Amino acid sequence: MKQTIFDLSRPGVSGAGLRDPDFGELDPSRWFDAESLRTEPIGLPEVSEVELVRHYTALGHRAYGVDDGSYPLGSCTMKYNPKRHDHLANLEGFAHVHPRQPESTLPGLWELLFHLAECFAELTGMDHFTLQPAAGAHGELTGLMIIRAWFESRGVKRDVILIQDSAHGTNPASASMAGYRCEMIRTTPEGLTDLDALEAALDDSVAAVMLTNPSTFGLFERNIREIAERVHANGSLLIYDGANMNSLMGIVRPGDMGFDVLQLNTHKTFSTPHLSGGAGSGPCGVKAFLEPFLPVPVIRRDARGYFPDEDRPRSIGRVKSFYGHVGILIRAYCYILTCGPQGLRTASENAVLNANYVQARLSPYLPPVFGGRCMHECLLSTTKLQVSAFDFAKRLIDHGVHPPTLVGAGCVYFPGHLRDAMLVEPTETETLESLDRMIEKFLRVAREALEDPELVRTAPHTRDVGKILPSGSRDGQPAYSGPTGQPMDSERT
Incomplete structure (x- = not known):
């Protein structure tokens, strides 16, 4: 039986500690009133430092990640993260800045984020990006909030999001959090969107249709242009779940397919850490008519240089403290610069080739x-x-x-x-x-x-x-x- 840290606990045992002679015995009652103080021990395990270190080192050896072996987790890519990008993101000029320091002292960071947003826009066919969302689902939520704000600015009430039955589970969850009702659109026996079902569901209550292309079935939606035309003819918008963008990079752009809003998962497409490997990032892109509603701040450039713009009266407000997960965004920027245009296209081609090779062999x-x-x-x-x-x-x-x-x-x-x-x-x-x-x-x-x-x-x-x-x-x-x-x-x- 594997031991837990509590199995190792023995009363009175602790690691070595150093006491500050300037403070003497610490008395919590000096800072807290009686009602705020614990009356019973917190119940933490009592172990020596060496036992603590060895226990958690052993747990680490039992974990599994992309550095241990292949990770064929379909629908939630776990790919290798280049270690030199970790090094670059930890350069002193990036690692030691603080979001509370004067904005005028951060021109290099503003410039990097500005150009990263431009790279995302070029790769996806969008016009503008916010880098604030903390993960892919957070990017979905941000896009849906922008859509809601756009309709409200026009005095139009629409409260339904149509979602394909092959959607990621985050899609209906994000739509619900944004205040929408979700209705499902079935797929055909071939795994594609059923156009008749879509047409029957489109009415003046539909704010947007949310699709992933390629879908979670691993199939490219051949009728995407016709879908976009029908959605827009209904006065609705088309939002793209960018979870599978790693198969299209440098080949085709969602913006050219007719999508109005999208989010990206940087860990899936731009090789940044994921889950316990680090914080996430879900940049959200929009077409020009939705730009006024982007979260604040938006990084801009004028004669003075690069700066975060907070003066945006139609913005949906902040969706994340400060400027997003900057360390992750720097890694994505490094990946884009390392690969270059042809390298990014090659990455997508290899992703498709590898999947088809696995399918054929199995x-x-x-x-x-x-x-x-x-x-x-x-x-x-x-x-x-x-x-x-x-x-x-x-x-x-x-x-x-x-x-x-x-x-x-x-x-x-x-x-x-x-x-x-x-x-x-x-x-x-x-x-x-x-x-x-x-x-x-x-x-x-x-x-x-x-x-x-x-x-x-x-x-x-x-x-x-x-x-x-x-x-x-x-x-x-x-x-x-x-x-x-x-x-x-x-x-x-």
Whole structure:
């Protein structure tokens, strides 16, 4: 059984500490009234410094990230983050500035952010950008708030957002947070937007249609121009979830497809850290007619140089303190400059090539759900096997592969027929050799599923995680399966 930090605790044990002789004994009652003081101990574990360090170092060794191996997490790209970009973002001129220091002392930072916004605009076909949003879903929310402000400025009330049934789960969540009602548009058996369903749903209550292109099925929406024409003819706007922009960079621009608003996920497209690797960033771009509503401040340039403009009476206000996650934005800027125009296009081409290679190699056991070529990610089915996609993915953990997205099991917005589908996204940063190693592990699990399906259904078996199993499962294991088939304390699973 793995120990928690509380298992190591012993009364009276602590790490070494230094007392400031100028302060003597600290008496909290000097700063707080009696009602604010604790009457019982906080209950923190009591351990020595070396025990504390070793415990958390061991936990770190059990973690898994893109620096450990391939991370084929479809729909939420986890790609390698160049280490030199970390170095550049930590240069003294960037790392040691403070958002409260006088604005006149930050011209270099304003210039960088201004040019980064220009790069985003050129790559996406938008006219203006805000870099404030803290993550992709926050960028969606910002775009929807801008759309609401635009309609309100015209005295028009529209309260519905149409969202495709293949959408990321953040899409309806963001729309709801922005005060909209969500209505779903079904997809066709080919995985594309059903134009008849879209036409039937368009009326004067629809503020916008929210789409991802390519979709979460890994398919390019061939009818996107016709969709844009119908949406705009209805007086509605078209908002782009930029989660899959990493397949289009340098090839085609959402702004040219007819989108009015979009957000980007810098970790997916511009190789910045993600989740526990660092804060996120979700820049939001708009066409010119929506520019007055961008959050403040907007970085501008005039004869005086670069500066943050706060004087914007029609703005939706601030959506993030100060200027966004600047350290992440600097890394994205470095990535763009490192790759250059041709390099960015090559990155997208390699992302699409890698996904199609994986799909072709795995198709004998895991055929594509919709057939044909995919974009940057492939949607594969386990229907040929005797196990579910959920079980297949969990068995991959035993072979050292991070499980891909489980479309049906993990996202309630998808149609029921995708219950046994897996979304695999290898990204452009994987080499042919690393893809082959990953593919061989997928094939190994597929053969196991045919030869010994119960082995796969009860996985994982060799890791520090377990699966809740039904009664009467393999070898009489109890409800909680641990690394060696031992029961796992439910409070520690």
